[in-house]
Amino acid sequence: MNRRTTNGHANGQANSHLPNDKPALNFDIVIVGAGISGINAAYRIQQTLPSHSYTILEARHDLGGTWSLFKYPGIRSDSDLHTFGFAFNPWKKPNPIATGASIVEYMNETAEKFRIDKRFEFQHNVLAANWSSEEQEWRLEVENDGRKKVYYAKFVILGTGYYDYEEPLKAQIPGLDNFAGTTIHPQFWPEDLDYKGKRIIIIGSGATAVTILPALIDGGAGQATMLQRSPTYIVNLPQKKPGELRLYERVLPQRMALQITRLLFIWVPYLFFLFCRQFPTAARSVIRKGAQHDLPPNFPLDPHFVPHYEPWDQRLCFCPDSDFFKCFGSGRAHIVTRKIKQVVKSGIELDSGERLEADIIVTATGLNLRFGGNIALSVDKKKVNVADHHLWRASMLTDVPNLTLVIGYVNASWTLGSDCTARLFCRLIKFLEKNNYTSARPRIGEEEKKDPRSVFQLKSTYVNKGAGNAPTTGWKDPWLPREHYFFDNWSANWADLRKGMEFERVADKI
Incomplete structure (x- = not known):
């Protein structure tokens, strides 16, 4: 032209x-x-x-x-x-x-x-x-x-x-302005925030909340609670370690092996997606059994890991090497499935009458x-x-x-x-x-x-x-x-x- x-x-x-x-x-x-x-x-x-x-x-x-x-x-x-x-x-x-x-x-x-x-x-x-x-x-x-x-x-x-x-998604949380502590949206997390020893409530149940909870525990938070209105399907995705090779990676040139790996990661998740869509009851059972296996012994599955929708009606969350499930074994990570009545000066009141005390509230409520x-x-x-x-x-x-x-x-x-x-x-x-x-x-x-x-x-x-x-x-x-x-x-x-x-x-x- x-x-x-x-x-x-x-x-x-x-x-x-x-x-x-x-x-x-x-x-x-x-x-x-x-x-x-x-x-x-x-x-x-x-x-x-x-x-x-x-x-x-x-x-x-x-x-x-x-x-x-x-x-x-x-x-x-x-x-x-x-x-x-x-x-x-x-x-x-x-x-x-x-x-x-x-x-x-x-x-x-x-x-x-x-x-x-x-x-x-x-x-x-x-x-x-x-x-x-x-x-x-x-x-x-x-x-x-x-x-x-x-x-x-x-x-x-x-x-x-x-x-x-x-501008992040505005969280519709009653009384949030009443909170006397620090309120953070993950999209604008202060890099200099010192949360060691602090009590933290993460509001949300999506991929961001699932990521933040174990990271806060590893980073020294005193107590970290994931507060969700409704549960999410969460699936473990094992991480390969350096030096771990599949059979084809041992015998094929690297370029060819990488192409095969890519194809596997295209096909397997897609087949799992189809499985979830075509056989939702079976998929729910598989995902729940996986969560039960990775959670600490006697940790309650219901209501925290029993969503009321079918798999892939919402995006599945993946956690590497079950870090999300394992963090509950620390005794400092908690999960609460309730609706919020209101935020007060020192924390959050739930519709059950229970109060969660907090120094920091994280509104991981979406984009x-x-x-x-x-x-x-x-x-x-x-x-x-x-x-x-x-x-x-x-x-x-x-x-x-x-x-x-x-x-x-x-x-x-x-x-x-x-x-x-x-x-x-x-x-x-x-x-x-x-x-x-x-x-x-x-x-x-x-x-x-x-x-x-x-x-x-x-x-x-x-x-x-x-x-x-x-x-x-x-x-x-x-x-x-x-x-x-x-x-x-x-x-x-x-x-x-x-x-x-x-x-x-x-x-x-x-």
Whole structure:
């Protein structure tokens, strides 16, 4: 395409037609977000579209996304790194569940290895993005150290995750302001917090609470209590130790062995997911027996580990080497399954009349869903509300040209889905250029809008509360939600790009 663009990375050229002669930066592709999705997309661009210029804009000071933002004790992945890691740079360590620090280290190593680190522009916060049908390009308003900058791009990839980095989900806890101690949301954990010897209540039952409880006990908390309104399914995931090798790892070259390991970690969890969906009663029994086996002797299973919903109605929680179950053997870790009556000055009163005393309350009650970050999106200066749009192949918003929204899985590793999105979008760009199109805009018919579905097929509280901020999926291809990797992987490589898509060819932009 003949378009005004620079071949540089972080440097662009001044553009005289901008208002007030402000300099603009021009790229074929702008990636927003230097997390795992952004790095993955960058690699796919370099591999598939080597002649295209691109940059990665990151609002924070460092790469890593969630893994550099969250600092709460024990922060770790809730998916295995063999599939959460990059297919093009496999996770080589034996442990499938990794700490936040080791994930950031791995991401830095990957970015450096493939020279993606040369494309990062940190502390570049994208405030607004407007698509111009006349110009057939995106105009992005960016703030950098208090200065305003303008970027132009033919394509935009939003690797901004699915939650609000600035504002957590507000916990609806009666009387929380009455508490005289310290109240913390895990998303903004103070790194200098001294909790040794303190009495701590963790409100919540999801992956964050399951991670924090054993970490606090190991870190010297006096007493730590996980207070949950309803239980969660929690499953042990054994960690391999250095030097432990499977038979195929002993006889095959490392590269081949890593590919087999990755395939195993794709297939086995998916088969277990299908087992849970098809045989929920049997799955409940298996999960409960596992918990009973790993808990201290005579520790009550009911009501603390007997959820009232079916497995995978909400996301399963995984704990490495049963650390969550084992921490109750310390005598300092506790679990309480009751509703909160109110928070008082010294702790929490339960609906049973019991009072839990505390020095610190941790509100691990979920994330505030936000797709596309806090960027003010618009098309021809008409505001785009993400929640009003359907997703084409779980990747692009209806009526929004040349923009992809990276969304992964909730029943598998996020990266599996984000990689499908990146490969699909790169294939779409090649298709556009081969056919001399300048833009692709998803369009959905009235019949296809019937029976809308949630982007995340879960019944978790934070998902239900955040539904008003999420795009919608449909009941038939190409509007289906992400359901399993095998279909999405096929779709990324072979699906009909014309289905549900409207193309535009503007002569003077070709």
